[in-house]
Amino acid sequence: MPVLNVCDLHKSYGDLRAVDGVSFSIEAGEIFGLLGPNGAGKSTTINIIATLLVPDRGEVRLDGIARSSSAAYKRKLGYVPQEISLAEKLTARENLMLVGRLYDLSGTALRRRVAETLDAVGLADRAGDLVKTFSGGMKRRLNIAGSLLHEPDLMLMDEPTAGVDPQARAYIFEIVERLAEGGRSILYTTHYMEEAQRLCRRTAIIDHGRILASGTLAELVAGIKAKRDLVIEAEGLSAQTTADLAAALGGVPWMMDGATAHLNIADTDHKLLDVVRAADKAGIEPTTISIHEPNLETVFLELTGRALRD
Amino acid sequence: MRSIRIILCLAGKHLRILSRMRAILAVMLLPGIVLYTVFTFIFAGPAGTVRPFRVAVVDLDDTPQSHQLIDALSKGNVVVIRTEDETPDGKPLTVESARHFIRKKGKFRVALVIPEGYSKAPNTLSGRHHHGVELHHDETQAMEADVVAGLLQMAAGRSLFENIRPTRSLPGSRDGPTDADSAGGQNTLIKIHKQGVAIDRVQIAAKHTFLAGIVPMFLLFSCTGAARGLLDELSSGEIRRLLAAPILPAHILLGQQISAVIMALVQCYVLYIFAWLVFGVTIWNITGGLFVLTFATCLATTSFGMLMASLCRTGEQLDGIGTTVILAMSAVGGSMVPRFIMPPFMQKLGLFTINGWAYDGFIALFRNEGFAGIAPICLVLVLIAAACDIVGSILLARRLRAGPGN
Numbered sequence: 001m002p003v004l005n006v007c008d009l010h011k012s013y014g015d016l017r018a019v020d021g022v023s024f025s026i027e028a029g030e031i032f033g034l035l036g037p038n039g040a041g042k043s044t045t046i047n048i049i050a051t052l053l054v055p056d057r058g059e060v061r062l063d064g065i066a067r068s069s070s071a072a073y074k075r076k077l078g079y080v081p082q083e084i085s086l087a088e089k090l091t092a093r094e095n096l097m098l099v100g101r102l103y104d105l106s107g108t109a110l111r112r113r114v115a116e117t118l119d120a121v122g123l124a125d126r127a128g129d130l131v132k133t134f135s136g137g138m139k140r141r142l143n144i145a146g147s148l149l150h151e152p153d154l155m156l157m158d159e160p161t162a163g164v165d166p167q168a169r170a171y172i173f174e175i176v177e178r179l180a181e182g183g184r185s186i187l188y189t190t191h192y193m194e195e196a197q198r199l200c201r202r203t204a205i206i207d208h209g210r211i212l213a214s215g216t217l218a219e220l221v222a223g224i225k226a227k228r229d230l231v232i233e234a235e236g237l238s239a240q241t242t243a244d245l246a247a248a249l250g251g252v253p254w255m256m257d258g259a260t261a262h263l264n265i266a267d268t269d270h271k272l273l274d275v276v277r278a279a280d281k282a283g284i285e286p287t288t289i290s291i292h293e294p295n296l297e298t299v300f301l302e303l304t305g306r307a308l309r310d
Numbered sequence: 311m312r313s314i315r316i317i318l319c320l321a322g323k324h325l326r327i328l329s330r331m332r333a334i335l336a337v338m339l340l341p342g343i344v345l346y347t348v349f350t351f352i353f354a355g356p357a358g359t360v361r362p363f364r365v366a367v368v369d370l371d372d373t374p375q376s377h378q379l380i381d382a383l384s385k386g387n388v389v390v391i392r393t394e395d396e397t398p399d400g401k402p403l404t405v406e407s408a409r410h411f412i413r414k415k416g417k418f419r420v421a422l423v424i425p426e427g428y429s430k431a432p433n434t435l436s437g438r439h440h441h442g443v444e445l446h447h448d449e450t451q452a453m454e455a456d457v458v459a460g461l462l463q464m465a466a467g468r469s470l471f472e473n474i475r476p477t478r479s480l481p482g483s484r485d486g487p488t489d490a491d492s493a494g495g496q497n498t499l500i501k502i503h504k505q506g507v508a509i510d511r512v513q514i515a516a517k518h519t520f521l522a523g524i525v526p527m528f529l530l531f532s533c534t535g536a537a538r539g540l541l542d543e544l545s546s547g548e549i550r551r552l553l554a555a556p557i558l559p560a561h562i563l564l565g566q567q568i569s570a571v572i573m574a575l576v577q578c579y580v581l582y583i584f585a586w587l588v589f590g591v592t593i594w595n596i597t598g599g600l601f602v603l604t605f606a607t608c609l610a611t612t613s614f615g616m617l618m619a620s621l622c623r624t625g626e627q628l629d630g631i632g633t634t635v636i637l638a639m640s641a642v643g644g645s646m647v648p649r650f651i652m653p654p655f656m657q658k659l660g661l662f663t664i665n666g667w668a669y670d671g672f673i674a675l676f677r678n679e680g681f682a683g684i685a686p687i688c689l690v691l692v693l694i695a696a697a698c699d700i701v702g703s704i705l706l707a708r709r710l711r712a713g714p715g716n
Contacts, residue, residue, distance in 0.1 A: 071556035079554035083547030089327045101319045102555040
């Protein structure tokens, strides 16, 4: 039985459909990714599940309990917001003590849980320091700790690595993986393909409030036409010359990433020699050409016709 | 019970944060002291008084001449004449009732008694024996009685010029009055017999009046700081995160408010002690009433602050709208100009403000009216607080439901 069941969720802001018929479910101990660009509807979906927003229609069930503001429902949830929502003039320990009291923890049990949680996120040695003295990565870890304290069944992590350096990001990945190994279910939103690919067993690709595809990486790749990611680097590469190249290859989806062009090609359709000829025809003098296995970015590009970062 | 625990827990967080902002704490305490000192010195100096000219008139003569004097006195809006008491029946004032009102109630500080026979010799130029008029006054307010006496001389002058005959001499001429004038000086038109009335109530000096006015204004400004804190927490997402826990928006609002009330109480008592030490304001004989009234005022002002935070989208909006509304309420409610010298319409308008009610409460307290005098006022202030809290909670909940960025 799934821990979380989301069915046909809708939410509009005026004419804007932020969430448009979103459905998915998460199993116990699973990290489920919601991958999409900014404004795709990831945070709105999470905020609805966290009871911070009211959906226009649709159903959410957590361990069989219908979504409501009831304490029984909220105690099963741990919410890690996108913003660093900590009291900067309190210490790490004081921040967690406050959150713990809101979940009715007290006395020795509270102090023990605070110590355990600080240890779990690697901040035990900074427990007595004011949050304002922390680095961005440490604040992010404390942000996660705040949602762990009451040992929820499901954690909602809304872009928990936003704005942190690669080292801090790797630390957060470890924390998330440990949580899942401990049997906790996690709904993880991100617009970084690498994060979803590394952490999530299953991923739903969301854009304009709709889930375009969902499944494991293998299932997602199997569902698209493109089987290869053709990467071309060339001097003076422009959107126009890349578009010409894509047209010469039969109108394949493409995207630019700085001076690099990515084209989704089906391996059976094109041989490398065809690519070189087409590049020459488009006036491109490649410095490097490489062909990669498809990934979530390839899937997103094919499904939406644009890059995740667009 | 759980709600109270949650609210106190959130209040504790705010107080802890405030306790770590020592520089801001000092800044929070200073404005009230500075404002109070400046206002008191500007208008009166440490021991001075600012008085209204509400004059009770008992016209025992009841003739055209006496009416003319009363009309002349009331011209120019400097003096407000009352000929009836302020009971619902509005009985005509007698000498006894006028003195009673001066002694007990403080409704009037000066009463003019025009004796029977006044019209036979209305002034010192009448050429017959001039009896003059009586001026009964609060004996602690001799200066106010002098001012009214001066106004009476002017009124008598106006009456005279309206009836002047070409053959009549002007004051100060060789054919001037023969009667000595008890109000002082030889060149007076009307003889005034002053009679002090020993009062039962405490003297309300400017130092009390301005304390009554400054406290609510200072608290309102101070509470916009707490409101700004709420807005900051809203924009930082801290409140959204808290609401993912099993708590309600009302808990957050009340938690913030309780900490603001405690801070406001501290600020008030620092100001009271300053007023006691520097200006000699008596606070130790009214400690119970002072605490109750201060608490009610703090509740009302902090609730108003929370309502403003729920209404405004940004800190800039709060600063702009908050300052305008608070200044307007303070002006109308007696924080800048004492309410008793305002025209009746403005005095009534003042009752639509927190400042107005708080002001009346403090004045009642300083007049030793006790709990009975302030109970209805405290009730109104608590009701204002409840109304602001309910509306604020609804607005905050609606705003949070509308989603981030709202």
